Amino acid sequence: MNVPPRIVDVGATAPYRISIGPGLLDDGDLLATTLRGRHALIVSDANVAPLYADRLEAALRRAKPNLHIARHVVAAGEAEKTLANFGTVIEALAALGATRDASVIALGGGVVGDMAGFAAACWMRGIDCVQVPSTLLAMVDSSVGGKTAVDIPQGKNLVGAFHPPRAVIADTGMLHTLPPRELRAGLAEVIKYGAIIDASFLAWLEAHCDGLLAGDDALLADAIARSCQHKAAITERDPFEHGERALLNFGHTFGHAIEAEQGYAEGLNHGEAVAVGMVLAARLSQALDMATRADADHLQMLLQRFGLPTAIPASLDADALLARMRLDKKTQASGLRFILWDRAGAASVVADVDEAAVLGVLRRAQ
Structure with a gap:
């Protein structure tokens, strides 16, 4: 049929x-x-x-x-x-x-x-x-x-x-x-939508983790459609990333720094780097008293259930990663800008984040 x-x-x-x-x-x-x-x-x-x-x-x-x-x-x-x-x-x-x-x-x-x-x-x-x-x-x-x-x-x-x-x-x-590793990498971006926009979607993903990892066609189609609906709604309102579209970069400032420092050729792929980046963003939010430790722990455990990495590769230097972030597109003249976590389903754009706090999170995550 x-x-x-x-x-x-x-x-x-x-x-x-x-x-x-x-x-x-x-x-x-x-x-x-x-x-x-x-x-x-x-x-x-x-x-x-x-x-x-x-x-x-x-x-x-x-x-x-x-x-x-x-x-x-x-x-x-x-x-x-x-x-x-x-x-x-x-x-x-x-x-x-x-x-x-x-x-x-x-x-x-x-x-x-x-x-x-x-x-x-x-x-x-x-x-x-x-x-x-x-x-x-x-x-x-x-x-x-x-x-x-x-x-x-x-x-x-x-x-x-x-x-x-x-x-x-x-x-x-x-x-x-698609190789299983690449499927998991895509699921990292799917989880992102639940983390920053839709707590009920995050709970749905947790409930259907096994089926999604097994490649269930109907579940994957549902996850893709819901993810695209969330992204489409935001990009309609903010096509050139002047405002809320920046929320879609949750985990990406850290993740892109990891990819760039690896030289793109080996190590974590994009989805894996974003998974690590989301955990780091949640831990930075925790350090800045924006999110609770329990919420950050829950996100980390969910990503691990989906078979995704949650720690910075030991070969990467925290100071070098911070230097990469200073060149990130989301950085402004006044200082580092991050997408940080408030709770499941909610995130914020935060400017002028203290570099010492960022460095502390990077060093603790290795």
């Missing part, structure tokens, strides 16, 4: 639809409705393209036979999200002869989505990008909201643009080929 996809509509100045469900990668009509012109560049990576690029291209050709399609495949991994690789996507668009009504189709995880979206934002000052996320993390986070970027050695996502997608098509069947 065909189950209709779950739909989340994102409003604001550039509205788009998020479609969630199994089998969407083969729905050529759905895919074709997102494309306005006659050129499409499929951007993917060396892990995802062999699994799904042929299916995606075949579905597009069935529905739109006159479409000019090219593929561009990059190596997999966060270390590949560079200005150099961004340049190769631009060159691929040029080779295709992509016009102003062309589309970039980002088939992959967050690295592919961020880099392909940034290329779409820059080619001819902005063409359409259709996000086809292949990981849970990308389905609930990076594909939604229009943040695109690449990394540089000094920090993560420091070069980029706001560029909302034309559509997001999340085929949950693609999660069946």
Whole structure:
């Protein structure tokens, strides 16, 4: 029996639809409705393209036979999200002869989505990008909201643009080929929404931990839809992160510093780093008398139940991590700014956080 996809509509100045469900990668009509012109560049990576690029291209050709399609495949991994690789996507668009009504189709995880979206934002000052996320993390986070970027050695996502997608098509069947570690990493971002916005969702996640880790299709679709609804509501109200959208960075100031200090090539992946970052943010909130120790302990234990790390890798230096945070996008001229925790389902943006308190939390977490 065909189950209709779950739909989340994102409003604001550039509205788009998020479609969630199994089998969407083969729905050529759905895919074709997102494309306005006659050129499409499929951007993917060396892990995802062999699994799904042929299916995606075949579905597009069935529905739109006159479409000019090219593929561009990059190596997999966060270390590949560079200005150099961004340049190769631009060159691929040029080779295709992509016009102003062309589309970039980002088939992959967050690295592919961020880099392909940034290329779409820059080619001819902005063409359409259709996000086809292949990981849970990308389905609930990076594909939604229009943040695109690449990394540089000094920090993560420091070069980029706001560029909302034309559509997001999340085929949950693609999660069946996702390694368990990557599934857990995506669940870290799902837990984030419960932690900062919706205490009842946090309780739901705790109750369904085993089923989610086992890859239950219905549970994962519910978790994705609820996460996207929360992110869509915030990004509609604050598309350029001038206010409450910053709350979505809960755990990310610490997490991005960990990723940057690792050099992106090894160690914790993004979701794992964010899991550690959420615990550190909760402990900093506790140190500043904003949250209770019991709440911080509960969040840490929940993340551990989902198989996620909650401590800083021993090889990383606390002072070096603090130096990374000073270059974070959320930092202001007056000092460090963090998303801190009030309680389950509530968070706050806090400016001018005392560096000594941050350093103390970092040193205690190793």
